[in-house]
Amino acid sequence: DAGVTQSPTHLIKTRGQQVTLRCSPKSGHDTVCWYQQALGQGPQFIFQYYEEEERQRGNFPDRFSGHQFPNYSSELNVNALLLGDSALYLCASSLSLRATNEQFFGPGTRLTVL
Amino acid sequence: DAKTTQPPSMDCAEGRAANLPCNHSTISGNEYVYWYRQIHSQGPQYIIHGLKNNETNEMASLIITEDRKSSTLILPHATLRDTAVYYCIVRVDTNAGKSTFGDGTTLTVKP
Numbered sequence: 001d002a003g004v005t006q007s008p009t010h011l012i013k014t015r016g017q018q019v020t021l022r023c024s025p026k027s028g029h030d031t032v033c034w035y036q037q038a039l040g041q042g043p044q045f046i047f048q049y050y051e052e053e054e055r056q057r058g059n060f061p062d063r064f065s066g067h068q069f070p071n072y073s074s075e076l077n078v079n080a081l082l083l084g085d086s087a088l089y090l091c092a093s094s095l096s097l098r099a100t101n102e103q104f105f106g107p108g109t110r111l112t113v114l
Numbered sequence: 115d116a117k118t119t120q121p122p123s124m125d126c127a128e129g130r131a132a133n134l135p136c137n138h139s140t141i142s143g144n145e146y147v148y149w150y151r152q153i154h155s156q157g158p159q160y161i162i163h164g165l166k167n168n169e170t171n172e173m174a175s176l177i178i179t180e181d182r183k184s185s186t187l188i189l190p191h192a193t194l195r196d197t198a199v200y201y202c203i204v205r206v207d208t209n210a211g212k213s214t215f216g217d218g219t220t221l222t223v224k225p
Contacts, residue, residue, distance in 0.1 A: 004157070033212070033213075035215075040217075041217060042199075042201055042215030042216050042217050042218055043158065043213075043215045044215070045212050045213060045214065048212055056212045058212070090157050090158070092157075092158075102160045102163075103160060103213070104160065105150075105157030105158045105159065105160075106157050107156055107157050108156075108157050
């Protein structure tokens with residue numbers, strides 16, 4: 001049973017560029033969340049997708065957008081990259097919106113903006 | 115979501131119990147306490163969660179005080195592989211996934 005997978009593992013971009021990160025949830029899971037983790041800090045919630053809609057959003061600008069596909073996989077898009085966007089981007093999946101379900105995290109995508 | 119406070123770092127001898135405290139004095143009645151850990155360069159890993167009763171699974175035990183204002187994660191026999199950053203978070207039942215992570219406690223297990 002595959003867990004949460006993310007691609008690519010590492011990515012280097014320059015300021016102003018756009019990036020797309022991908023996530024496949026754990027088998028059977030239908031809810032996907034994205035987090036940004038700067039070096040030395042805890043993960044910060046970006047947004048949550050369920051039934052192909054953004055359900056909740058953290059304090060991130062509109063440059064951060066996402067999508068969820070019918071197979072529950074998800075993409076995170078970041079436009080007009082800034083140096084401060086350099087971070088580990090984590091995807092987490094769970095079953096439905098109920099907090100009592102476990103949330104499984106992927107290994108993350110390390111984004112470096114030069 | 116309620117804010118949590120954890121010590122920035124702790125040490126533990128290999129084979130001994132590791133007791134990691136978490137303060138969540140503003141927790142609401144419908145908020146669960148969750149614990150995750152993050153080993154270097156990996157995504158966070160779920161450990162355990164609870165509402166008000168103590169919980170135990172194959173990884174750890176969670177002790178929640180009667181007033182629910184604090185909790186303790188217990189790793190009964192710490193190994194070197196338990197060296198990680200441990201995060202305590204609280205989450206409302208209808209807020210699944212929108213977890214607010216603090217900076218956690220860096221646990222170092224020493225031989």
